[in-house]
Amino acid sequence: MPRCRRAKTPSMLPQHFQTMVSKSGTDIGAALSNRMTNQYWFSASATEPAKKIGVSVYDETGKQVTTEGYDNGERAAAGFAPSSSGQYFVSIDLVEGEQGTFCLVYSYK
Numbered sequence: 852m853p854r855c856r857r858a859k860t861p862s863m864l865p866q867h868f869q870t871m872v873s874k875s876g877t878d879i880g881a882a883l884s885n886r887m888t889n890q891y892w893f894s895a896s897a898t899e900p901a902k903k904i905g906v907s908v909y910d911e912t913g914k915q916v917t918t919e920g921y922d923n924g925e926r927a928a929a930g931f932a933p934s935s936s937g938q939y940f941v942s943i944d945l946v947e948g949e950q951g952t953f954c955l956v957y958s959y960k
Contacts, residue, residue: 891930892956902947903947911938
């Protein structure tokens, strides 16, 4: 867990966002509010030997949600404003390199 605390993922977020740090590096699903003004970001940072990761968000039917993205090698983020209330799931994908550990930060506005 110390690696998560040192990760610089919050610096890639837009201003005025609150953050919540995941306590595990496993699959994470989030139930999100249905207010149209809400925005959510899921940011991840990986350790070596992972060289490039991706973050994707899916709705409760498994359909990928269109997101605003950030991609910088071992750091990536996906943000969106939900159009409806429901459960959303986050996928952290290894794009390049070998399996390593990661930290996921959930931010909302």
